[in-house]
Amino acid sequence: MSFHAHDHRDCIADGIAAAERYCAERRLHFTPVRRRVLEMLLGGHTSLRAYEILDRLRAEGLGSQPPVAYRALDFLVMHGFAHRVERLNAFIACSHADSRHAPAFLICRACNRVVEAESDPQAGELGRAARRAGFVIERTVREAEGLCPDCACAA
Amino acid sequence: MSFHAHDHRDCIADGIAAAERYCAERRLHFTPVRRRVLEMLLGGHTSLRAYEILDRLRAEGLGSQPPVAYRALDFLVMHGFAHRVERLNAFIACSHADSRHAPAFLICRACNRVVEAESDPQAGELGRAARRAGFVIERTVREAEGLCPDCACAA
DNA sequence: GTTTATACGTGATAGTATAACATCGCAAGA
DNA sequence: TCTTGCGATGTTATACTATCACGTATAAAC
Incomplete structure (x- = not known):
């Protein structure tokens, strides 16, 4: 996945299919709200903020209060279908439907x-730094903010 | 700077002195609020949240509304005296009073x-990833969450 | 001394996130 | 079948984070 164009319907279908498989194997509930939120995240290569998601859920009658969105997002993040982008206080679908990994993001401002x-x-x-200090890393945040190729050229 | 003990008064005095020098050279106003906030941040090796800082400012009669704290923090961050820790929505004094740099943090949970x-x-x-994609990096966030040596042993 | 730029005071509000508790539905076991 | 327990959802309220907008004060520059 890069800043290049591609057929995006596959992203959505594949992502949903992978999540269905994963949940079926583990007896997890891939509920309507969770599915819908994952679809929203897969629907673009921009991140979505929790309240954008909530607004859409509300419009679809799938829930109207913040916890509805946050619970779905927690589930998706916990199981690796989505990531939180700390720099943006926002969420994005995982591009590597495979296993657990430490994501790194390039964010075009x-x-x-x-x-x-x-x-x-x-x-x-x-x-x-962790090895030097004797620090045990459990999770990392790696995010770069800047300009994607298209926007850098345009600038 | 690591997770080891040290004489901490020097951290504060040195940090303030460096900021004074820097501001004097550039005709920047190292105002009471800015100085006090930097002292607070230098006062410990934990990060402080904006509203903790605001509460202390309020207690000292240095300002009572959020913008007072955020403006001081913006100033300190802009000039490299402090950093924002994205993962914590919090702020910490810079440990490398020298020049501009890209900080990386080890955060003990x-x-x-x-x-x-x-x-x-x-x-x-x-x-x-940026070179591969043709992405122009302007700023990076690198933060690791985990256990410091002391807490890892205790666990 | 006037001008100008910078910082501060303040009220209002926007945006992000969680606590707490009630309810519901399903599935495992009595 | 019953019931018990768990996970998910509904809902109210509230906590936490951050900025806007506008007015005033202060200090440096001219």
């Missing part, structure tokens, strides 16, 4: 697109 | 101490 790269939690300066 | 390491914005998986 002009067009708001976000692309995900994988990273090793123990790698880089964080890993080095 | 048990004792809330935070230590800062330096990093190269273009390094690591973010840098690689």
Whole structure:
């Protein structure tokens, strides 16, 4: 996944299918709200904020109070279908439907697109600093803000 | 700076002195509110949230409304005396009073101490992904959450 | 001294997130 | 079948984070 165009319907269908499989295997409930929120996140390569999601759920009669959205997002994040983008206080569908990983994000401040790269939690300066300090890493946040190729050219 | 004990009064005095020098050189106003907020941040190796800072300012008669705290924090962050920790929505004094740099943080989820390491914005998986994608990095967020040596042993 | 730019005071409001408790529905076990 | 327990949802309220807008004060520049 990069900043290039592609047939986006596949992203949605594949993402939903993967989540269905995963939940079926583990006897998890892939409920209507959870499915719908994942569809929304898969629907674009920009992140969505919790209240944008809530507004859409409300419009569809799937829930009207903040906890509805946050619970669905918690579920999706916990099981790796979505990630939280700390820098934006927002959420985005996972691009690597496979296993657990430490996501890294490139965030375009002009067009708001976000692309995900994988990273090793123990790698880089964080890993080095942790080993030096005797620190046990459980989770990492790696996000870069800047300009995507399209917006950099336009600038 | 690491998770080890040290004489902490020096941290505060040195940090304030450096900020004074920097501001004097550039004709910036190191006002009472700004100084006091920096002292608070230097006063511990945990991060402080904006409203904790605001509460203390209020108690000292230095301002009672959110913008007072946020303006001071904006100033300190802009000039590199403090950093924002995205993962915590909080702020911490800069440990490297020197020049501009891309901070990386190790955040202990048990004792809330935070230590800062330096990093190269273009390094690591973010840098690689950016070069591959043609993405121009302007700012990076690198934060690891986990257990510091003390808390890892205690666990 | 006047001008100008910067900082501060203040009230209002926007945006993000969780606590707490009630209800519902389904599935495992008596 | 019953009931018991668990996970999910509904709902109210509230906590926490951040900014806007506008007026005033202060200090440096001219």
